[in-house]
Amino acid sequence: MTEPLIAIRDLHYTYLPGTPLQAVALRGASMEVYAGEIVGLIGPAGAGKSTLLQHCNGLLRPTEPGHVIVDGQDLADPTVDLRRLRQMVGIVFQHPERQLFETLVGDDIAFGPRQLGMSRAEIRRRVEWAMRVVGLDFDTFVDRPTAALSGGERRKVAIAGVLALRPRVLILDEASAGLDPLTREEWQEQVRRLNADEGMTVIVVSSDMEEIAALAGRVYVMAEGRMVDEGTPAEVFAHTDLLNSLGLGQPVTSWVLGELRRRGYDVDPYAIRLEETVEELCRILRS
Amino acid sequence: MNGTDKLVRRVVTAGVLAAIAILLGATRLGFIPVPTPAGNATIMHVPAILGGIMEGPAVGGVIGLVFGIFSFFQATIPMFKDPFVAILPRIFIGITAWLAYVALRRLNEYLALVVSAAVGTLTNTVLVLGMAVWRGYMAPGVALTVGITHGLPEIVVAVIIVVAVVSAWKGLARRRHARL
Amino acid sequence: MQDFALLRHITIGQYLPGDSFVHRMDPRAKITVVLLLSLALTVNTSYLANILLLALCLGLIRAAGISLRYVLSGVRPALPFIIALSLMQLAFYGNPSVTSRLPVITFLRWGPIFITSSGLQLVLVSLARFVDLMILASILTNTTPLAHLAYGLEDMLKPFGRLGVPAQEISLIFILALRFVPILAEQLETLAKAQASRGADIGAGGRWRFWRTARAMLVLIVPLFLDAFRRAEELIVAMEARCYAGGRGRTRLVQLRMGWADGIAILICALLAVGFIWFRKSFPF
Numbered sequence: 138m139t140e141p142l143i144a145i146r147d148l149h150y151t152y153l154p155g156t157p158l159q160a161v162a163l164r165g166a167s168m169e170v171y172a173g174e175i176v177g178l179i180g181p182a183g184a185g186k187s188t189l190l191q192h193c194n195g196l197l198r199p200t201e202p203g204h205v206i207v208d209g210q211d212l213a214d215p216t217v218d219l220r221r222l223r224q225m226v227g228i229v230f231q232h233p234e235r236q237l238f239e240t241l242v243g244d245d246i247a248f249g250p251r252q253l254g255m256s257r258a259e260i261r262r263r264v265e266w267a268m269r270v271v272g273l274d275f276d277t278f279v280d281r282p283t284a285a286l287s288g289g290e291r292r293k294v295a296i297a298g299v300l301a302l303r304p305r306v307l308i309l310d311e312a313s314a315g316l317d318p319l320t321r322e323e324w325q326e327q328v329r330r331l332n333a334d335e336g337m338t339v340i341v342v343s344s345d346m347e348e349i350a351a352l353a354g355r356v357y358v359m360a361e362g363r364m365v366d367e368g369t370p371a372e373v374f375a376h377t378d379l380l381n382s383l384g385l386g387q388p389v390t391s392w393v394l395g396e397l398r399r400r401g402y403d404v405d406p407y408a409i410r411l412e413e414t415v416e417e418l419c420r421i422l423r424s
Numbered sequence: 425m426n427g428t429d430k431l432v433r434r435v436v437t438a439g440v441l442a443a444i445a446i447l448l449g450a451t452r453l454g455f456i457p458v459p460t461p462a463g464n465a466t467i468m469h470v471p472a473i474l475g476g477i478m479e480g481p482a483v484g485g486v487i488g489l490v491f492g493i494f495s496f497f498q499a500t501i502p503m504f505k506d507p508f509v510a511i512l513p514r515i516f517i518g519i520t521a522w523l524a525y526v527a528l529r530r531l532n533e534y535l536a537l538v539v540s541a542a543v544g545t546l547t548n549t550v551l552v553l554g555m556a557v558w559r560g561y562m563a564p565g566v567a568l569t570v571g572i573t574h575g576l577p578e579i580v581v582a583v584i585i586v587v588a589v590v591s592a593w594k595g596l597a598r599r600r601h602a603r604l
Numbered sequence: 605m606q607d608f609a610l611l612r613h614i615t616i617g618q619y620l621p622g623d624s625f626v627h628r629m630d631p632r633a634k635i636t637v638v639l640l641l642s643l644a645l646t647v648n649t650s651y652l653a654n655i656l657l658l659a660l661c662l663g664l665i666r667a668a669g670i671s672l673r674y675v676l677s678g679v680r681p682a683l684p685f686i687i688a689l690s691l692m693q694l695a696f697y698g699n700p701s702v703t704s705r706l707p708v709i710t711f712l713r714w715g716p717i718f719i720t721s722s723g724l725q726l727v728l729v730s731l732a733r734f735v736d737l738m739i740l741a742s743i744l745t746n747t748t749p750l751a752h753l754a755y756g757l758e759d760m761l762k763p764f765g766r767l768g769v770p771a772q773e774i775s776l777i778f779i780l781a782l783r784f785v786p787i788l789a790e791q792l793e794t795l796a797k798a799q800a801s802r803g804a805d806i807g808a809g810g811r812w813r814f815w816r817t818a819r820a821m822l823v824l825i826v827p828l829f830l831d832a833f834r835r836a837e838e839l840i841v842a843m844e845a846r847c848y849a850g851g852r853g854r855t856r857l858v859q860l861r862m863g864w865a866d867g868i869a870i871l872i873c874a875l876l877a878v879g880f881i882w883f884r885k886s887f888p889f
């Protein structure tokens with residue numbers, strides 16, 4: 138098997154150690170992400186998901202036992218080139234639309250590439266590409282004032298700003314929170330395309346289990362600073378008791394299949410994709 | 425808009441801007457290193473200037489008051505542990521900034537913002553140092569030197585921030601096209 | 605900017621819970637006492653008055669059960685600066701308007717440097733006053749929850765309402781500001797992380813090209829202000845929907861109560877303050 142692109146081994150992290158505000162966030166978390174995957178990460182509030190992922194681009198550095206290895210490089214090493222690392226691993230935070238600061242859309246998206254000192258032509262190419270990927274027409278939007286955009290458009294601009302760095306790994310930390318259902322579908326389609334067409338490795342954190350089921354090829358479940366479950370979405374979402382005990386939901390399909398099995402129907406609990414579930418339902422209706 | 429709406433708007437705007445003033449003071453963010461003996465130019469007074477520009481002298485004044493009280497409580501040097509130096513002068517920052525802004529707004533919005541940021545900052549520097557001299561913490565000559573070496577960078581920094589924030593909020597674009 | 609968590613955890617007036625007499629005092633009484641004593645401090649420049657006032661403040665902080673070391677802990681990093689300023693004050697301020705009955709002795713006069721005994725007195729008195737005010741400030745912020753201070757302030761401003769001072773609005777502004785600080789601090793932390801992820805280098809530019817530093821900081825400052833304005837708009841809409849019409853008729857959770865002990869404390873301090881102010885020119889040294 139190939140080396141993982143990101144490997145986190147037994148990572149511990151405490152915020153503000155030695156102060157009255159000390160908060161233990163990670164207690165031996167481990168995770169592996171392979172190039173080209175979409176990995177989902179779920180867990181209750183305060184489980185340590187954001188803390189874990191912020192280690193991947195050096196926003197937080199390992200201070201206690203544990204290793205974070207990105208592309209073969211151990212981030213505990215103080216000489217790590219943060220600039221290169223942050224270009225390789227991009228993070229989109231919750232409510233990214235709040236981070237815009239330039240007056241014009243094009244300038245805000247160009248911020249990252251400009252920081253990297255790229256040529257004008259290259260910057261323009263990247264901005265065009267990033268805007269196309271998030272579904273903003275270049276000519277229509279590039280010279281618009283950011284203040285004149287709708288909330289949804291502002292979010293697209295912010296995400297384009299991260300994509301313009303052309304990261305190999307894209308981390309979406311609750312980046313889709315608060316989107317309306319229609320935009321959500323469009324968003325999931327874009328993430329899938331980034332993964333399939335551009336080969337971008339994606340890590341998604343979401344409290345929307347439908348989204349995790351729709352996107353992720355593999356899911357980690359986190360609680361109290363460590364991993365408590367891992368597997369394909371079908372496997373993870375079949376563990377109803379664990380999810381319930383953590384206060385996490387299930388995708389509707391998973392819930393329906395679980396309910397049917399509990400009532401004695403012989404359905405496949407792993408058939409959580411909508412088409413598969415429908416197939417199962419038709420099968421038991423026929424029999 | 426009736427009177428009540430205006431009152432609500434003023435109270436809330438003053439509240440959030442005062443919060444930013446406190447936040448800037450409590451983190452290192454409010455201090456920009458400059459090459460003068462004092463070491464740092466402060467931008468903690470910028471919310472008072474913005475309050476004056478956006479909602480008038482009362483709002484600007486109250487934000488200055490909160491900033492002053494906060495800097496009084498936070499002070500770790502004798503001069504600023506004196507309410508006459510730390511609190512009183514701060515009330516006038518937003519008021520003079522507002523005066524400058526309304527006087528020039530009709531001429532040119534940018535000019536008004538630039539001058540108003542400069543005037544608000546000068547008010548802070550001059551009144552604080554003036555009070556320091558009057559209260560016996562500084563000799564006039566020393567105060568003048570500090571005023572010049574310190575005031576100038578502070579004006580530059582305040583102008584940059586005020587213009588950027590107001591144009592971003594109001595969507596004033598200095599350029600028609602992105603630099604691409 | 606390496607430690608992002610520090611952006612979020614800022615302390616304003618750390619309340620230290622306790623059960624001393626000072627803790628139990630009504631916030632309005634505390635504010636009054638502190639104001640009276642500050643006033644006395646401000647106008648007294650004699651050694652004797654300042655020794656007495658210093659003793660009084662030390663007694664107060666003792667009664668509050670807070671160590672002087674804690675009160676002055678913030679001063680340590682500023683110490684070189686304080687010494688430098690005091691030396692300058694001593695060197696260049698030969699003839700200050702110190703009201704003192706002592707004769708003025710000139711220690712040194714050389715070029716612009718002019719050192720006298722009254723200059724020395726000014727420096728020493730400023731330092732004593734500084735310690736007094738550190739203590740008084742600590743009595744307010746360390747022994748009283750901030751919200752109680754704001755409510756106390758509101759009550760004390762109320763009588764000025766007739767003179768057109770919008771007392772309740774001002775205290776509401778204080779309360780809003782205190783509420784928004786942690787919210788905006790958290791937003792600031794996220795912003796710093798988001799912009800760093802895009803390659804922002806906050807703090808770049810250096811001391812000499814400070815305008816560059818300022819421009820580099822716009823990536824944080826601008827969205828921070830915009831976020832604050834946006835939150836303000838949301839709150840304005842919510843308040844208008846609930847028909848907020850100024851402070852009148854609002855009720856609140858915390859009800860303040862003055863006891864007889866508060867009254868006595870105010871009385872004693874008022875007498876002391878009046879005495880110190882009245883006799884400020886009569887202290888022998």
Ligand SMILES: Nc1ncnc2c1ncn2[C@@H]1O[C@H](COP(=O)(O)OP(=O)(O)OP(=O)(O)O)[C@@H](O)[C@H]1O
Nearest residue numbers: 152160162181182183184185186187188189609612
């Ligand atoms: N900047 C910080 N300073 C101090 N403690 C923090 C900080 N950020 C997070 N924590 C604490 O660390 C723990 C883990 O937080 P984290 O944000 O990583 O969880 P999360 O799984 O992302 O939660 P959520 O779903 O709410 O985003 C929590 O107990 C939290 O209170």
Ligand SMILES: [Mg+2]
Nearest residue numbers: 186187188310
């Ligand atoms: Mg999180």
